[in-house]
Amino acid sequence: MWSLSYHSQKYFCHGIVISSSSEIGISRRQALSQVDKELAKGDDKAALSLVKDLQGKPGGLRCFGAARQVPQRLYTLDELKLNGIEPVSLLSPVDATLGSIERNLQLASLVGGFAAWKVFEFNPQQVLFLSLGILFLWTLDLVSFNGGVGSLVLDTIGHTFSQKYHDRVIQHEAGHFLIAYLVGILPKGYTLSSLEALKKEGSLNVQAGTAFVDNEFLEEVNAGKVSATTLNRFSCIALAGVATEYLLFGYAEGGLDDINKVARTKLAEAMSMGTSVGSCIDIIEDAVKDADI
Template sequence: MNLSVGVTIAREISLDLRRGTDGAVVVATKRVKEDGDGCGVRRRRAALRMVDRQLAKGNSKLALSLVKQLQRQPPPAGLRGFAAARQVPRRFSSVEELDLNVTEKSDLQSLHGSILDLIKSSLQSSPLDESSVTGEDDDLYSEYDIVEHKQVVQHEAGHFLVGYVLGVLPKKYRFSSMEDVKQDQVIDASVKFIGFEFLTELEDELSSKKNMCDVKPGHRAIKRKLSSTVLSKFLCVIVGGLVAEYLVYGYSKGHHGDMDKLGRVLKWLQITEDEADGVLRWAVLNTLLILRRHGEARLALVDSMTRGRSIGNCIDVIETTLNYHDI
């Protein structure tokens, strides 16, 4: 634990961190139990306001460090949901392999198949030239799409929630205002995360080339930074938006930017079509189950994001409504 950061947290939220053989965490646990859940929640919210301040200053690493320290604190002062998602084993890639009843399997199979078909068709038709390079995490809606504002927020909440429970901290989000939607303007939206900086490096590399043929896929200096764990998280987060739309509406209109970005990453890493099919089957299945289990938290997050609440406030909403019995 970073001592200077730990002292700051203690001062802000009045934790009793005495020096002793048991360490600070044990003392904090005793204090939380004495004060009750209400006081613990207030401490959590005070600490999350600190996270917001660091994010506003652009101190992403410090903000993430604060969140990880809160993750180690006991509930309710601590964060129980960050990086805590129960995931589908990597060896599973189909609904049939899951221990579910017939009805659940039937519902999931239909969704799983429809989402995979959309991803496959989008990847096949996605342009890969320089002119279509987009920002790090932008979700673009075609000007021909009639999209309600609430559908855009559902999409972004899907990205946000999946990233959070997988341990990828959102650092900012935005989406077009309702006025933009009413004026039939092209809608753009995004959630940016700490830990996906490789996307910026990739886009910088692409934008400096005339076309994809000039890019050296899998450039070793960058590829080494993209571990299998990071790739798995990225795949789940990138499909989180369209999966959330499917769960609510049965279709997605906000997948254009996501699929363009996904195609670029897969090509950059020199992942073959067969390899991509396998990892995407798992990622969609994993994401689908995560968002289904935490429907209440997703809806509460949608409301918070609609109101333009801070990242810390959104995290607090997730922690308050997350299904901890089946995380």
């Protein structure tokens, strides 16, 4: 718990002392380092408790849960267009990059198969058996791994050969991370590729994504009473990645400067280097402090 001594001007949070303004940055990083340790142990509640103790306190976390949602309003497609938003690009995103890579792989497979047929002089029966073998593996992937192997291959090639795709995935996850933090949901980890997710989670069915400390949400779900406030917060988080991509790559003319002010660019750079959750939070807080928002 926090306590304040007006004589010593020191603040205490779980044994961590925050003193003068010159020590605020270091002390906050110490607290966030402890948050990382609790998340690494799988103790989400302890990590969330630490963050809430720092929330809104002098030298603590200014931004956690500080965002306020605007009143809900239904917009028509025409109204979106009048505001410079192309509904198809925002509401029906299509991954053209991976689609192009998949088509090129299919074409390369056909060319490679034809070349192998000519070089090794396969007879029709061998070609049939080879085709059936490939079809079997493809079906096995779909049935057993829900297409996870194919997705892993495509995603890995995309990150390796397409800088645009690589950057877009990072910005997308940074959008989820940032908005979650601002509306008061603690991120507990993230992955930026299917291969990274496989290494961390040991599953082919897990792709790039950001995980959150959602105990309170699950409690409401289990009780059968999800509040409108909770639903709105998680809806914002779910749509944050798409909205970030649209602002960055969909030719949006407004709002980008506001996002940059609250650390999305620096956050994405940090996430691309695999920075810990606590360090990412520290970057957000520092950026807001420097911008004096």
